[in-house]
Amino acid sequence: MLQDIRANAQGTAAKIIIGLIVIAFSLFGIESILLGGSSNAAAEVNGEEITPQELQQAVNNQKRQLLAMMGDDIDPDLLDDQLISQQALQTLIQRKLLIQSAREMGLTVSDAQIGSIVANMEEFQVDGQFSADMYRARLADAGFTPTSFRMTMSDDLVMGQVRAGLAASEFATPAELSLNARILGEQRDLRYLTIPMERYRSDVEVSAAEVETYYAENADEFLSEEAVVLDYIVISADDFKQPVDEALILDAYEAEKQGGQYATENRVSHILLEQREDESAEDYAQRIATVEQEISSGKDFAELAKQYSDDIGSSGFGGDLGFSSGDAFPEAMELAIAELQVGEVSAPVVTEAGTHIILLNERREGKAPTLEEMRPQLEEQIALSEARVELLRTVETLKDLAFNAQDLNEPAEELALEVARTGRITRAHSEGLFADRVLLDAAFSDDVLNAGHNSDVLELEENRWVVLRVQEHFPAQVMPLEQVREQIVARIADERALQAVEREAAMAVQQLRGGAGVEDYAGDAGFEWQVELGADRRNPMVPREILASAFQLAPPEEGGSVVDYVLSSGGDALVYEVSQVTPGELQSLPEAERNVIQQMVGAEYGQLIDNEYRQGLREAAEINVL
DSSP: OHHHHHHHTTSHHHHHHHHHHHHHHHHHOHHHHHTTTOOOOSEEETTEEEOHHHHHHHHHHHHHHHHHHHGGGOOGGGGOHHHHHHHHHHHHHHHHHHHHHHHHHTOOOOHHHHHHHHHTOGGGEETTEEOHHHHHHHHHHTTOOHHHHHHHHHHHHHHHHHHHHHHHHOOOOHHHHHHHHHHHTOEEEEEEEEEOHHHHHTTOOOOHHHHHHHHHHTGGGSBOOOEEEEEEEEEEGGGGOOOOOHHHHHHHHHHHHHSTTTSOEEEEEEEEEOOOTTOOHHHHHHHHHHHHHHHHTTOOHHHHHHHHOOOTTTGGGTTEEEEESSSSSOHHHHHHHHHOOTTOBOOOEEETTEEEEEEEEEEEOOOOOOHHHHHHHHHHHHHHHHHHHHHHHHHHHHHHHHHHOSSSHHHHHHHTOOOEEOSOEETTOOSSGGGOHHHHHHHTSIIIIISOOOOOOEEEETTEEEEEEEEEEEOOOBOOHHHHHHHHHHHHHHHHHHHHHHHHHHHHHHHHHTTOOHHHHHHHHTOEEEEEEEEOTTOTTSOHHHHHHHTTSOOOOTTOOEEEEEEOTTSOEEEEEEEEEEOOOGGGSOHHHHHHHHHHHHHHHHHHHHHHHHHHHHHHSOEEEO
């Protein structure tokens, strides 16, 4: 076959085909044929890409926010990458649309503004002062570089300008404010009495027959908690610790002495000069030379940093970068710093960030503790490190054995481990090892509880693993009558007392609607009563249940009243009468309340126009999710 291909490749047709391929390569590029011009973007918005890196960072940021809000008890399903990525992508698309819109309007933010904001952010401060070390560390933790963070801040600020402009373009008319004030500032005269549930509960008598009937009719409401007894194996790094060889301690001590913690530290300042997009190489070199001349002339380095440096994080602090033990800055900078004497300024140093001119402010020599001082710490570190290796080996073996075993005894015997057993564990267990949600979820999972399998080997923390198996299952079942008798008596008594309260409340409403006064009715029946004239929706003296109900009723006719009742959370009946309604007036409200109404209405209108604007951008955009 190969011989046939070789022979045919010399023919006229083959030469024509090869010629066409060569022409295609030259006109369109090999990528257009081999790759079809495909993009690896997550989405395109009006031709601008959203990269997978941007999407992943958005996903990571959202995970951090969820973990910060909910802590270790978070449902793992909420951290599903696929679910979060869908939400994050839609957020990035909307963000891209707003940035494009801001760009079309010519909105921008100066480097000075961004620098001022960064310098005043508490996240980057130590003892109330901006810390360059903290700045770099916080950015690294969040997955940012100084450049990407600055770009993100710039985008955030211009988007804020768009939204602020939209909000400012919308306003509430005096008539709209007056209408809102009429409703929100409304006052009502209220009289009300309280019919306490406790008065009727004490009169209720519940017979044994009633208890038995209630128990038979509502048995499903008196189920015991489902429970399991578990066999389990727990292993941790502590189980594998061994005595540490003296030679390893000596080696670790020497390494520790050479480490950054005890190394010589240098405190430096710098002036960073970045080449601008519209700046030629000659102009850039001239700008660097100008700064060098200014330094040579004896001008204050800190003032020159404020004037010339493009590093927004440090320029406001005279270029101060804090201390480095030799590993905080790019290698070229660290090499230059090592050669400087205190008070000396370096020649220009080029890194990926730009050109640095560095001043060595201070040098402090590191001093390591003695071997005996560090021995306990080093022994623990080495023992734990070696134990972790053995732990992970054992975990991998245990995973294989437990997956195939009929119980936990075989894996335990194979690895010389112990099988422990719990008492009854319910889904709400909250003490000891099995208070951990991961273990409870595994114990009551279908695979372990119903199928009878061993669980996965579960990692609880860095150096602790558990595998479990259900030894005995106690399904939820109806509890014996004697165990729930008092509960049933209390429930029947509450139900009857509540019925009596509602009957009394209905009778009171009927009497009041018939013309009886709240004071007279309450006095005759022995109930407490209250009056609150001119009560508004936020009145702290009136029960919230009455306010929620009374302000929903239509105003009474002139000279009349409206009467109704509500139940409190404790089962008491609150019978109330609304006798007069006074609409709110904007001008009569305190200035603070007028401002609140104006802000509330403005915020509502601003949100509406913001939503409409976003929707309009989306409808007019060309969006491709790839």
